[in-house]
Amino acid sequence: MTSSELKTLYHTSVSGCHRALMQEYGRYVYSIIFNKLRLCGTQEDIEECFSDVFADIFIKLDEDQLLGGDVKSLIGTVAKRTAIDRFRSLTAAQSHMVSTEENDMSELASDMSVEAHAERSELRRLLLSKIEELGEPDSTILIQKYYYNRKSDEIAKSVSMTASSVRSRCTRAMGKLRAKLAEIGITE
Numbered sequence: 001m002t003s004s005e006l007k008t009l010y011h012t013s014v015s016g017c018h019r020a021l022m023q024e025y026g027r028y029v030y031s032i033i034f035n036k037l038r039l040c041g042t043q044e045d046i047e048e049c050f051s052d053v054f055a056d057i058f059i060k061l062d063e064d065q066l067l068g069g070d071v072k073s074l075i076g077t078v079a080k081r082t083a084i085d086r087f088r089s090l091t092a093a094q095s096h097m098v099s100t101e102e103n104d105m106s107e108l109a110s111d112m113s114v115e116a117h118a119e120r121s122e123l124r125r126l127l128l129s130k131i132e133e134l135g136e137p138d139s140t141i142l143i144q145k146y147y148y149n150r151k152s153d154e155i156a157k158s159v160s161m162t163a164s165s166v167r168s169r170c171t172r173a174m175g176k177l178r179a180k181l182a183e184i185g186i187t188e
Contacts, residue, residue, distance in 0.1 A: 003071055010061065018058055025072065029053050029079040036083035040090045049086045053079045123186070130180045137161070138173035145170055 010017040033049045041049075056078050131139050137159045144150045144158065152163040152170070159166065181187070 006061075006071060017061065018054075021057065021061070021071075021075075022054060025075045026050075028072070029075060032076065032079040033083045033086075036080070036087050037090070040087060045086065045090060049083055052086075053082045056082065126184065126186070127181070130177060130184075133180060134173055134176055138169060138176070141166055141170050142173050142177065 006017060006021070009020055030046075030050055033046055033053065037046050037049060053075075057075055060074070060078070131142050133139075134142070140159055141155055144155045145152075152166045155161075156163045156166045161169070
């Protein structure tokens with residue numbers, strides 16, 4: 001449909017001109033919109049965008065902008081820009097949504113007990129404070145041995161002792177630590 005045919009039809013019947021535009025360019029517009037929105041939109045989103053494109057075209061037609069130029073390129077440009085705007089709004093809305101389907105919610109469930117986790121954290125805090133009460137180098141030796149799994153000769157280098165001294169200090173420090181923990185009611 002050329003712009004002169006469109007102009008003649010428009011002056012004869014505005015609604016007829018609108019119908020002719022939709023018949024002539026409907027599939028073209030739909031394919032542009034479908035290609036932009038197929039991965040993020042529903043069928044309703046595509047149809048709504050289709051309606052918005054033709055509403056914009058009909059407004060431009062009433063303003064005589066469409067009657068003087070290349071009809072197909074203008075319709076294609078309006079369809080493409082409208083579809084891109086809709087794509088942006090849909091993807092922005094989807095990035096803020098969280099699915100709450102029952103199947104997905106089961107994946108969020110954890111077998112971790114908050115109460116047990118809190119108790120372990122408190123026990124660790126108490127244990128570390130009692131280790132610190134032992135003073136140096138006993139606290140360093142115990143932390144290196146049991147938290148970092150270091151061997152006696154590695155610990156000996158860091159505390160400037162012999163490996164046998166580290167082993168004997170570790171044994172005595174463990175005895176002192178057991179006594180301190182027993183005072184606050186921790187036996188194992």
